[in-house]
Amino acid sequence: MIRVRDLSLHHGARPILRHVTLEVAQGETLALIGPSGSGKTTLARMLLGLPPQGRAMRWRGRVTLDGLDMLESPARRLRRFRAAETGMIVQALSDALNPHLSVAQHLCEAGDPQALAEGFNIPPRLLPRLPRDLSGGEIQRVLTALAMAKAPRVLILDEPTAALDPENRAWATARFAAGARDRAQLLITHDLELARALSDRIAVMRAGELVEIGAAAQVLARPGHACTRRLLGFDRKPGLHLPPAEPRDGGLLVEGLRHRIGDRLLLREVSARIPVGHGLAVVGPSGCGKSTLARLLAGYLPLQQGRILWQPGGRAPRVALVSQHPHRALARHFTVEQVLAEALRLARQPDDPARIAALLRDTGLPDAPGFRARRTDTLSGGEAQRLVIARAVAVHPDCLVADEPTSALDPVSRDQVLGLLNRLKRERGVALLLVTHDGQVARALAERTARLQDGRLVFG
Numbered sequence: 001m002i003r004v005r006d007l008s009l010h011h012g013a014r015p016i017l018r019h020v021t022l023e024v025a026q027g028e029t030l031a032l033i034g035p036s037g038s039g040k041t042t043l044a045r046m047l048l049g050l051p052p053q054g055r056a057m058r059w060r061g062r063v064t065l066d067g068l069d070m071l072e073s074p075a076r077r078l079r080r081f082r083a084a085e086t087g088m089i090v091q092a093l094s095d096a097l098n099p100h101l102s103v104a105q106h107l108c109e110a111g112d113p114q115a116l117a118e119g120f121n122i123p124p125r126l127l128p129r130l131p132r133d134l135s136g137g138e139i140q141r142v143l144t145a146l147a148m149a150k151a152p153r154v155l156i157l158d159e160p161t162a163a164l165d166p167e168n169r170a171w172a173t174a175r176f177a178a179g180a181r182d183r184a185q186l187l188i189t190h191d192l193e194l195a196r197a198l199s200d201r202i203a204v205m206r207a208g209e210l211v212e213i214g215a216a217a218q219v220l221a222r223p224g225h226a227c228t229r230r231l232l233g234f235d236r237k238p239g240l241h242l243p244p245a246e247p248r249d250g251g252l253l254v255e256g257l258r259h260r261i262g263d264r265l266l267l268r269e270v271s272a273r274i275p276v277g278h279g280l281a282v283v284g285p286s287g288c289g290k291s292t293l294a295r296l297l298a299g300y301l302p303l304q305q306g307r308i309l310w311q312p313g314g315r316a317p318r319v320a321l322v323s324q325h326p327h328r329a330l331a332r333h334f335t336v337e338q339v340l341a342e343a344l345r346l347a348r349q350p351d352d353p354a355r356i357a358a359l360l361r362d363t364g365l366p367d368a369p370g371f372r373a374r375r376t377d378t379l380s381g382g383e384a385q386r387l388v389i390a391r392a393v394a395v396h397p398d399c400l401v402a403d404e405p406t407s408a409l410d411p412v413s414r415d416q417v418l419g420l421l422n423r424l425k426r427e428r429g430v431a432l433l434l435v436t437h438d439g440q441v442a443r444a445l446a447e448r449t450a451r452l453q454d455g456r457l458v459f460g
Contacts, residue, residue: 001026001154001184002047007061009042009051009208011378014370016042016052018209020061026153029176029185031199031216033192033231035410036382039208040188041091044156046071047186048086049078052378065154087147091158091188091381091408092327093139097131103142104128110149120145121171123287125264133261136163136324136404137286137437144172151179158188159381162407163324165285165437173197190382190410192232196220204228230412250311251275252297252399252431257306259292266292268455270306274399277425279432281446283439288452290435291324294403297433310398317399317431320392324403324435326384330376336365336387337372343394359390364416381408389417393424400424402445403435418444 002024009017017039024030032040042052049070051059063070068081090096097106104127107113113127122141131139140163147155157176161169176185176198189195195202196216203213204227212225223229257270266289274280282290295301297308298321310317323329330339340359341351349355357367363386365371376384385408392400402421406414422445424430434445442449450457 001066002030002186003062003064004043004047005062007043007046007059007063009039009046009057009059011052011054012056016208017046017059018207020205020208020210022203022210022213024184024186026184027181028201029180029187029199031187031189031195031202032205033189033195033202033410034205034227035231036190036386036408036413037380038205040205041158041380043205044088044158044186044188047154047156048082048088049073084150085152086154086156087150087152088156089140089143089147089158089160091162093136093143093163093325095327096143097139099131102128102130103134106142107145107149110146116145116149120148120175121168126287135287135291137165137168140164141168141172141286144175148175151182153183155183155185156188157185159190159408160187161189161191161194163286163404163437168286169194169437190408190414192220192411204231231410233411248276248278248429251278252317252433253307253309253311254297255307255309257293257296257303257308259289259296259301259304261292266455267296270452270455270457272450272457274431274433276429276431278448279421279425279434279446281434281436281442281449282452282457283436283442283449284452289455290452291403293452294321294324294401294433294435297321297399297401318395318397319399319401320395320397322385322389322392322400322402322405324407326381326388326408327377327379329388330384332375332377334376335373336360336376336379339376339387339391340394343391347395349394349396355394359394362393362420363387363390364413365390382410382413385409386413386417389420393420396428397430399431399433401433401435404437405434406436406438406441414441421445 004020004022007017007020034040047063104113107116120141126138161172164172187198199216202216202219204211206227212228223232252274254272257267259267284290298319340356344351344355360367365386406417425432436442450459
């Protein structure tokens with residue numbers, strides 16, 4: 001069904017894909033894993049006949065789906081084939097839906113909205129909403145419905161569960177497994193347990209090149225390449241957890257937050273205190289208001305009721321937000337260097353190359369002229385997520401609000417970012433509010449965990 005032969009892609013002199021060859025048969029799921037920025041999403045888009053555009057882009061090789069040449073066939077033929085035979089769940093959730101269409105209008109394009117909502121775990125209250133009013137997990141469920149409603153013969157899943165809470169993640173995994181024998185599936189993921197649950201084979205990509213491919217059980221148990229070993233944790237030191245921080249005076253004080261969206265009271269009497277150098281993890285199902293709380297604390301939404309203060313003194317805190325949607329949070333026409341230089345200037349710090357280099361290294365991004373000059377819209381999801389974290393660190397915040405800060409990261413990059421966030425807490429006294437569905441990340445970063453339930457924080 002899916003056949004790739006000697007596919008290479010260059011942007012000027014920079015290689016993006018290098019001599020990629022692979023096949024996925026009907027009834028097979030191939031998991032594609034690898035470091036952030038290694039070319040996985042670019043390959044997925046080329047499988048659908050959507051190569052990157054621009055005069056500097058050059059490609060060669062061959063891609064066929066069910067015998068159709070996806071890189072040479074007429075555009076009209078490709079559109080018909082994609083509409084009838086393929087489905088894709090994209091990683092960049094913020095740009096995946098038409099911002100002017102409601103959920104119901106999107107679902108109308110694939111079938112009966114009510115039936116699809118019921119079949120794909122989409123609450124009826126979401127049908128009239130626009131994408132800007134949806135959480136990441138809600139967008140992901142809508143995308144799942146749109147991708148699978150027509151029973152595609154080829155299904156491409158790019159981080160299809162990253163924004164889902166555990167209950168919806170288990171539900172989505174079961175949906176991807178059901179009917180998998182009737183289609184060819186390519187699963188791009190950093191979630192090794194998802195790869196273990198769904199895949200027949202696993203391929204590993206590094207710097208645009210496939211460095212290992214084999215049966216899933218064999219690759220997971222006996223990886224042959226050094227890159228695979230690092231991803232699977234064979235060569236990483238265990239133990240991200242730090243001893244509990246000592247109590248310290250001062251910190252972030254949140255009192256009596258209430259927030260209404262339309263006729264729904266989403267947050268009611270939310271109160272919390274995060275001491276200097278401590279972290280609070282907020283968990284809860286998709287759509288319960290976690291990202292709304294994060295945006296309120298960061299000043300992205302106006303306070304309707306309540307107070308947000310920094311103690312001692314009762315002043316307004318300096319808060320930096322690590323967004324769940326990193327590409328939406330970055331100016332598309334800015335380069336990496338411009339993003340960080342602007343953040344440093346706003347913080348009244350020198351935007352010298354040495355400071356920018358340190359921010360890049362701390363977040364695991366390459367400190368190279370070519371990378372600094374890249375526009376943010378050319379970054380992978382993991383690269384964009386690390387750049388948003390670097391920008392947040394640059395402004396020396398009192399409080400860092402991190403909304404799913406590791407969801408797009410490979411395990412090695414995730415460990416590096418977790419170490420950086422813990423250093424910010426301990427060495428700079430940053431108060432951290434973490435929004436996450438990942439229990440391991442919550443345990444690594446937060447001294448306390450609260451569940452957002454019925455609009456209130458419930459501390460366990």
